Amino acid sequence: MVLCIFAANSKTMTQKRVRVRFAPSPTGPLHMGGMRTALFNYLFARKNGGDFILRIEDTDQTRYVHQAEDYIVESLKWCGLIPDEGPGFGGPCAPYRQSERKEIYADYARQLVKSGWAYYSFDTPEELDRLRSEAESAGALFSYDQHTRMKLCNSLSLSREEVNRRIGAGEPYAIRFKMPENVDVTNEDLIRGSVTFNTRELDDKVLFKSDGMPTYHLANVVDDHLMAITHVIRGEEWLPSLPLHVLLYRAFGWEDTMPEFSHLPLILKPHGKGKLSKRDGDQMGFPVFPLAWKDPETGEISRGYREDGYFPEAFINLLALLGWNPGTEQEILSLEELTAQFSLDRVVKSGSRFDPEKARWFNRQYLQQKPAQELARLLVPLLYEKNIDTTLARVVDVCEEIKVRCDFISDFWEQGHYFFTAPSTYDEKAVAKRWKPETPEELTAIACLFESVETWEAPVVKVLFSDFMNEKGWNFGNVMNTLRICLVGGNQGPDLFRICEILGKQETVARIKSALLKIPNP
RNA sequence: GGUCGGUUCAUCUAAGGGUUAGGAUUCAAGAUUUUCAUUCUUGCCAUAGGGGUUCGAAUCCCCUACCGACUGCCA
Numbered sequence: 001m002v003l004c005i006f007a008a009n010s011k012t013m014t015q016k017r018v019r020v021r022f023a024p025s026p027t028g029p030l031h032m033g034g035m036r037t038a039l040f041n042y043l044f045a046r047k048n049g050g051d052f053i054l055r056i057e058d059t060d061q062t063r064y065v066h067q068a069e070d071y072i073v074e075s076l077k078w079c080g081l082i083p084d085e086g087p088g089f090g091g092p093c094a095p096y097r098q099s100e101r102k103e104i105y106a107d108y109a110r111q112l113v114k115s116g117w118a119y120y121s122f123d124t125p126e127e128l129d130r131l132r133s134e135a136e137s138a139g140a141l142f143s144y145d146q147h148t149r150m151k152l153c154n155s156l157s158l159s160r161e162e163v164n165r166r167i168g169a170g171e172p173y174a175i176r177f178k179m180p181e182n183v184d185v186t187n188e189d190l191i192r193g194s195v196t197f198n199t200r201e202l203d204d205k206v207l208f209k210s211d212g213m214p215t216y217h218l219a220n221v222v223d224d225h226l227m228a229i230t231h232v233i234r235g236e237e238w239l240p241s242l243p244l245h246v247l248l249y250r251a252f253g254w255e256d257t258m259p260e261f262s263h264l265p266l267i268l269k270p271h272g273k274g275k276l277s278k279r280d281g282d283q284m285g286f287p288v289f290p291l292a293w294k295d296p297e298t299g300e301i302s303r304g305y306r307e308d309g310y311f312p313e314a315f316i317n318l319l320a321l322l323g324w325n326p327g328t329e330q331e332i333l334s335l336e337e338l339t340a341q342f343s344l345d346r347v348v349k350s351g352s353r354f355d356p357e358k359a360r361w362f363n364r365q366y367l368q369q370k371p372a373q374e375l376a377r378l379l380v381p382l383l384y385e386k387n388i389d390t391t392l393a394r395v396v397d398v399c400e401e402i403k404v405r406c407d408f409i410s411d412f413w414e415q416g417h418y419f420f421t422a423p424s425t426y427d428e429k430a431v432a433k434r435w436k437p438e439t440p441e442e443l444t445a446i447a448c449l450f451e452s453v454e455t456w457e458a459p460v461v462k463v464l465f466s467d468f469m470n471e472k473g474w475n476f477g478n479v480m481n482t483l484r485i486c487l488v489g490g491n492q493g494p495d496l497f498r499i500c501e502i503l504g505k506q507e508t509v510a511r512i513k514s515a516l517l518k519i520p521n522p
Numbered sequence: 523g524g525u526c527g528g529u530u531c532a533u534c535u536a537a538g539g540g541u542u543a544g545g546a547u548u549c550a551a552g553a554u555u556u557u558c559a560u561u562c563u564u565g566c567c568a569u570a571g572g573g574g575u576u577c578g579a580a581u582c583c584c585c586u587a588c589c590g591a592c593u594g595c596c597a
Contacts, residue, residue: 025597060596125595132594141523141593174595192527201525201593209595216597240526240592265528266590273589318534321546325535329545348535351590355533358547368560405559415559430557477556484557492558 018050020231022076022083023220025057026068029293029302030075032354033235033267033276036319040264041233042081043320043342050230054086055223056097059213067296069097075290079312080335093227098219105214108222108252109175109207113155117251118207120155120173122166127153145203146181175208177217177244177251185243190231190262190344197243205244217241221248224259233262233344236351262344265323266351276354278302286356290315309408314363322352332365364407372400378409386413388420397502401494415492419502422511423489426519430491434481440516442479443486445472447512456505458497465497486515 022038024030030038045052054076058064073088085091095101112118121144128144135142142148149156154176155163167173179202186196207218214222224232242261249258267276270284281288281303292304305315316335325348326333326341333341367375376395383390402416449468453461469476484496487508493499500508 023597027597057597063596121595123595128594139523143524143593172595176595195526197526203593206595211595213595215595220597235591236527237591237597242526263527268590270533275590321534323534327536329536331534331546350528352535353533355547358534361547402559404561434557475556481557488557490558494559495555496557 016228016230018045018048018230019053019228020045020050020233021053021055021224021227021229023055023057023234024072025060025063025216026065026072027060027063028065028068028295029289029291029304030072031276031278032288032290032305032319035075035079035290035315036267036322037233037235037264038076038081039079039316039319040324040342040344040347043339044231044233044344045084046339047342051084052081053091053093053227053229054083054089054096055227056087056099057216057219058097058099059209059216059219061211061213065296071291071293078290078306079316098214098223101219101223102213104226105208105218105222106212109214109218112177112207112251113175115251116178118175118177119149120163120167121176121204121206122153122158122171122173124172143203144176146179146200149176149178149204172210174206174210176204177207177248179204179244180247183247185246187242187246187261189239189242190260191265191347192239192263192349195239195242199243199247202243205241207248217244217248221245221252225249225252225254225257228257229259231262232259233264236263236266239263262347264347265349267322268351268353270354270356275351280354284356286359309410310359310363311366314359314366317366318359318362322354323348332362360407367403367406367408370403372396372403375399375403375409375412379412382409382413383420386420390420394419394502401498401502418488418493419499422507422514423487425489426485426515427490430481430485431519432522434478434485434491435519435522436478436482437522439478439482440521442472442474443482443512443516446479446483447509447516450500450505450509450512453505456501458495458501461500462497483512485519486512 020041022041024034024038042052044050054073056069056072058069069087073086076083083089085093085096087096089096109118113120123144128142132142144152151157156178158166180199183199184196185199186194189195205217206215208214223229242263245261246255246258249255268274269276269280276288278288287303287305287308287310289302289304290306292307293302294300295302306312313334316338317331317333320333320338320342321331324342324346327346330337373396376392376399379395379399380392383395398416398419399412402412405415406412446465446468449464450461453464469479480496481491484491484493484499487496487499487503503511
């Protein structure tokens with residue numbers, strides 16, 4: 001096992017190099033809250049010229065999902081959060097999967113037993129489950145702690161001989177932390193300030209499981225130490241285990257190089273109680289995962305921001321502003337700007353409700369910034385799926401005209417389908433409002449006028465049309481609107497003459513004639 | 523239940539003892555667009571409650587209420 005070089009010289013360095021890690025568990029798709037944690041770690045590392053490390057916390061064999069690690073890496077890549085070190089990325093502290101570091105942890109766990117900070121526990125999970133449910137039915141809660149440990153089956157309550165006998169016989173055991181009885185543990189959280197816990201209320205957490213794997217608590221402390229992590233930035237759900245982690249650093253004698261902690265606020269449901277869950281997304285029609293995910297067990301598909309048409313820049317931006325702000329009124333920030341402006345002391349303490357409407361707004365901002373050429377390139381595959389035969393130049397023209405009314409690439413079809421297919425039906429309300437007895441005569445004359453136009457460009461058509469209308473003394477509004485109905489099928493869309501231009505002379509005239517045949521006179 | 527954390531417009535948030543409590547989203551109204559959308563303007567809307575400290579509190583302290591996280595040989 002190669003020890004990380006940073007651990008060796010971290011104490012001698014006056015200014016430690018900033019090293020942070022994103023440490024997800026591969027149990028399924030990454031939640032957007034997890035992505036935000038990754039983002040804040042990334043921003044902090046970049047801002048401080050440090051390293052952003054990906055570490056896979058796969059110590060729970062029962063919950064391991066094989067595709068999840070790839071999903072995590074792909075999500076990070078999609079967002080542009082490329083780890084400096086991690087599985088598949090290399091680095092001096094490899095391996096970065098805890099399952100591949102398995103041999104490391106047992107020694108550390110035994111070291112704590114030797115020094116009296118931990119003990120062997122022979123109680124089976126079934127036995128503990130029984131105690132828990134018994135306590136529950138008595139209206140109490142069972143806790144494996146300083147009050148109960150001597151009544152249970154462990155190396156504290158059993159004789160030395162009995163313990164040796166059991167271990168010698170190969171009886172399975174776990175190693176538990178021996179929580180001190182009455183100690184105040186205080187830590188300066190970079191986001192929350194001073195936080196204090198008394199060990200009286202804390203239980204004896206399992207550090208090393210009977211299956212030979214460490215628990216999160218042991219593994220994360222050992223690895224953060226070996227990987228010379230300087231700052232732990234993680235979700236608020238970890239706050240209750242902070243005293244245990246601090247005490248572990250103390251027990252190992254690593255307190256002087258212990259990382260600084262920051263606990264991020266939760267992302268909450270748009271409405272109602274609790275933290276944001278997959279269910280909320282399903283119910284309200286928005287993704288909670290960066291990428292779509294197909295559950296390997298059930299085959300159930302969860303939508304993703306990427307597949308729903310969000311731009312990664314927009315996703316990053318909206319995530320960054322959930323619980324953080326730059327202190328200015330700027331809301332649209334690129335990853336570079338976020339990096340330059342990020343700081344932990346501007347992270348808010350309270351949980352943020354996720355607002356899907358604002359998420360849409362963010363995407364809109366990025367879409368509006370993009371040139372028509374780029375939007376057209378993204379739209380072409382969608383048109384291809386619909387068997388639309390067209391040219392890129394035409395798609396660019398369409399994008400130019402209708403992007404202002406779109407929030408997502410997928411909106412372009414709804415907003416501009418008539419550029420590619422002639423209307424087959426006509427909006428009844430619009431027809432009822434605009435279609436007058438004189439309409440057929442007027443439109444016939446307009447079609448005739450159009451056929452004679454030589455230079456088919458919007459400004460030219462507009463002038464000829466206007467002159468003609470003035471000459472005839474017809475009602476501008478009504479003729480323009482009926483003309484729009486013929487071309488578009490309803491009363492929406494951009495400038496009428498731009499539509500004419502993009503459609504082309506033949507098609508414009510053809511649509512007028514077709515509508516005159518299909519729409520009955522009032 | 524216990525421990526810890528949190529509480530400014532409906533939502534995201536600014537204001538780190540002194541501002542008419544600011545911005546953004548949503549919503550509403552008006553203007554422009556001979557349509558629709560956009561855009562612009564305007565409007566609505568907040569310091570959880572109660573006590574202190576102070577000349578002065580959203581900001582500091584205490585209590586209450588409410589919300590949340592955690593309370594597994596899960597992470």
